[in-house]
Amino acid sequence: MHVRLALAGLLCLLPLGGAQARTVYECLRDNRLSLSTAPEPGSRCKPKRVNDRKAKVPNFWGDQGPVRGNVYAKNLNGVTVYSTRRMPGWKEVAEPYRLHAPRDSWAHEGLGELGTPRLDVFAAQFIAAAKKTGVEEAWLRAIAHAESDFNPRALSPKGAQGVMQLMPALSRAYGVTDPYSSAQSIDCAARHIRELMRLYKGDLALVAAAYNAGTGAVARYGGVPPYAETEDYVEKVQALYARYRSALKKPVPRNI
Known part of the structure; x- marks a missing residue:
C-alpha cells in the first residue's frame, strides 16, 4: 500500500501533459537509467507517453518497468524539472521509493557481502x-x-x-x-x-x-x-x- 501511495505522490509532482497522458523522459548516462520530466543535461533521453491512470497501480511507469531511487528537482530555464537521478545542484523533494525486479526476472540479490578477498576457496x-x-x-x-x-x-x-x-x-x-x-x-x-x-x-x-x-x-x-x-x-x-x-x-x- 505504501508503494502505491508513494507513486501517487510522485504523480502529483509531475506536470500533466493532458487530461489522461503526459510525457516523461527515459534518460541514460554511464549505463544508468533514470526518468525525468524533461531531458536531463548530459544524458541521452528519449520521450515516453505515460497514462496518468497508471498511478492507480504499483507499476506507475507502465512498460518502462520498476524504478528505484529518490526524486530530485532543479529549475532549468524557468521550469522545475523532476528526475530520479541524483545530480549536483538538484534538491531531493520526495520520500524515497524502492521497487524490486518483477517476479519473472532472473534478478537475485546475492548472499555475499563486501569483505576480505578469499583466495583459498576452490x-x-x-x-x-x-x-x-x-x-x-x-x-x-x-x-x-x-x-x-x-x-x-x-x-x-x-x-x-x-x-x-x-x-x-x-x-x-x-x-x-x-x-x-x-x-x-x-x-x-x-x-x-x-x-x-x-x-x-x-x-x-x-x-x-x-x-x-x-x-x-x-x-x-x-x-x-x-x-x-x-x-x-x-x-x-x-x-x-x-x-x-x-x-x-x-x-x-x-x-x-
Whole structure:
C-alpha cells in the first residue's frame, strides 16, 4: 500500500501533459537509467507517453518497468524539472521509493557481502575455469563472493543455486547436472560470463547486470536495469573485482 501511495505522490509532482497522458523522459548516462520530466543535461533521453491512470497501480511507469531511487528537482530555464537521478545542484523533494525486479526476472540479490578477498576457496576450480574460458580469475571470484560468499550449498529465495548462484534455466542451458557441485557451478558461470563478455564487448557493468537480471532486462533498458538489487549488485561486484585483482597482484583498472 505504501508503494502505491508513494507513486501517487510522485504523480502529483509531475506536470500533466493532458487530461489522461503526459510525457516523461527515459534518460541514460554511464549505463544508468533514470526518468525525468524533461531531458536531463548530459544524458541521452528519449520521450515516453505515460497514462496518468497508471498511478492507480504499483507499476506507475507502465512498460518502462520498476524504478528505484529518490526524486530530485532543479529549475532549468524557468521550469522545475523532476528526475530520479541524483545530480549536483538538484534538491531531493520526495520520500524515497524502492521497487524490486518483477517476479519473472532472473534478478537475485546475492548472499555475499563486501569483505576480505578469499583466495583459498576452490582455487583449483577458479584457475581451471579461467584458463578454459579466458574469463579473468578475479572477475569469477568477485561474482562468487557477491553471490554466495563461496557457499556451495547456497540457495537464494528466487531459486539461484550453488557457489555461482545459477538459476535452474541457466544450469539446464549449459548442461549442468549438479548445480551444487563447485566445479560444475564455476565452470558454467565462466562459460556464461564469456558469452556475456562477447555480447557486451567487455563492458563489465553490463556483464554483471545481465548475470544478475538477465540479458532481456539489459536489452529492455539499454543499460543496467533500474532494479534496486541489480544496481546494488553491479556496484558490489565491481568493488570486489578491484579487491580481487589487487589480492592477485594484478593492476586494478582505472575505471573501477
